[in-house]
Amino acid sequence: MGDLFLLFCGVDTLQNNISKFQTPAIKDLVWALCSPCPLNEEVGIPLVSDAKKYTWYQQHYALLKLWDNSPEEFNSQLKAFTKNHRLGYYFEALMHTFFHLSPYIKVELANHQIIREKQTLGEIDFILKEDQEIYHLELAVKYYLQNEEAQEFEQWLGPNAKDNLAKKILKLKEHQLNLTQHLNDYKDIPSKALICGQFYQNSPLVYWQNEKSERKGYMKASTFEEWSLNEAILEYFLLEKPNWLSATVETNESLKLQGREELLARMQKSFNQKKAVHVGLLYKNGYTSIVLVPDAWPTLP
Numbered sequence: 001m002g003d004l005f006l007l008f009c010g011v012d013t014l015q016n017n018i019s020k021f022q023t024p025a026i027k028d029l030v031w032a033l034c035s036p037c038p039l040n041e042e043v044g045i046p047l048v049s050d051a052k053k054y055t056w057y058q059q060h061y062a063l064l065k066l067w068d069n070s071p072e073e074f075n076s077q078l079k080a081f082t083k084n085h086r087l088g089y090y091f092e093a094l095m096h097t098f099f100h101l102s103p104y105i106k107v108e109l110a111n112h113q114i115i116r117e118k119q120t121l122g123e124i125d126f127i128l129k130e131d132q133e134i135y136h137l138e139l140a141v142k143y144y145l146q147n148e149e150a151q152e153f154e155q156w157l158g159p160n161a162k163d164n165l166a167k168k169i170l171k172l173k174e175h176q177l178n179l180t181q182h183l184n185d186y187k188d189i190p191s192k193a194l195i196c197g198q199f200y201q202n203s204p205l206v207y208w209q210n211e212k213s214e215r216k217g218y219m220k221a222s223t224f225e226e227w228s229l230n231e232a233i234l235e236y237f238l239l240e241k242p243n244w245l246s247a248t249v250e251t252n253e254s255l256k257l258q259g260r261e262e263l264l265a266r267m268q269k270s271f272n273q274k275k276a277v278h279v280g281l282l283y284k285n286g287y288t289s290i291v292l293v294p295d296a297w298p299t300l301p
Contacts, residue, residue: 014214017057018246023071025078026064029094031196031246033057035214038142038199042208043153045172048137048194050212059104067101077101090242091141091196092125105130114182122179127186136191138176142168143244145218145276145291146201147298151208156199159276159291161298196245200291218291221267228260236263237280239289244278247289255280267292274300 017034021027033053041047057064067074074097081093081100092111099105109127113120126137144156144165153166177191200218205211219227236257239247243255257263267277277292294300 021064021068023068023074024243024246025075025094025097026068026071028242028245029098030057030064032091032094032141033060035196036210036212037195038197038210038213039195040208040210043169045169045195046177046190046192048192050210053194056098060098060102063101063103074101085242087241087244088141091245092139094245095139095194096126099126099128108134109186114179116182121182122175124179124183125176127180127189134186134189136177136180136186136189138172138191138193140168140172140193140195140197141245142195142197143291144197144199145293145297146199146203149201149203151206153208157298159278159293160274161300198244216288216290218293220293220295220297221271222295224290224292225264231281232283233260233281234284235282236260237282238263238266239278239280247278247280271300 014031014034018027018030021030033056036050037047039045039047077100078093078097081096083089083093096107096110099107099110106129107126108129109124112124112127114122114124124136125139128135128137142165143159144163145159147155147157150156153169154164156165158164172193177193180186180189180191198214198216199209200216202217205213205215236259237255238257239255257266263279267279270277271294276297278289279292280287280289
């Protein structure tokens with residue numbers, strides 16, 4: 001498969017953990033609990049550590065298997081918490097369901113709007129109680145692409161080039177993580193951010209990235225067209241949101257494409273709608289996913 005495949009390979013431990021489960025929502029939850037945060041403390045945000053998330057995974061392993069084998073309760077609660085099918089809302093509902101059903105974590109507040117003088121100042125994602133500690137938690141699931149080899153936050157752009165990492169960090173620092181100051185009962189509790197996602201780049205990790213995070217690349221359309229001609233790809237999958245999370249959907253027939261030509265046609269259709277494309281590639285010896293963008297990216301047609 002060549003050196004390029006090595007760049008796109010997932011972390012073995014993460015994929016091994018995900019592969020222990022069959023229910024799509026539980027696979028996504030396991031991904032959220034086991035995938036390394038893309039950022040490190042250099043960004044100046046109090047982050048939920050990878051060790052903390054993995055402790056949740058270990059602590060709830062028996063429950064995760066139970067929900068996987070009998071997913072009715074989990075899926076029903078997930079549906080009730082899902083506001084719409086945008087990726088961020090799905091991720092929030094996924095974690096809300098996990099916290100709600102956990103015997104170890106108590107949800108004190110969820111999706112709590114802060115309103116003063118008829119003006120909405122913001123919405124707190126969660127206030128949780130765990131082991132007698134009460135803390136404020138903000139969630140984010142983000143996918144950014146590195147523009148060239150830039151290190152600056154402003155040059156890490158959303159796939160559709162409408163968002164960037166600098167805006168998200170600023171919003172967390174100056175607004176979201178300070179919302180508890182408006183609640184007398186919780187104004188002195190610590191605030192943390194739980195950030196999941198994937199940053200795509202074709203250069204080494206930069207200083208503010210978690211060294212344990214996956215390094216995945218992205219391709220421009222013409223490069224992919226040429227590269228894929230010489231790859232032994234068995235099957236192609238179009239990963240519509242929310243299938244961007246665990247991104248291990250090789251058994252999902254509804255996402256399978258007829259082949260390379262259909263993928264190229266669907267890719268162009270998405271580009272015409274100013275959308276990037278996230279695709280799954282199944283090989284004889286493995287599975288990976290990549291993001292495809294127009295040749296002119298970050299300028300979109």
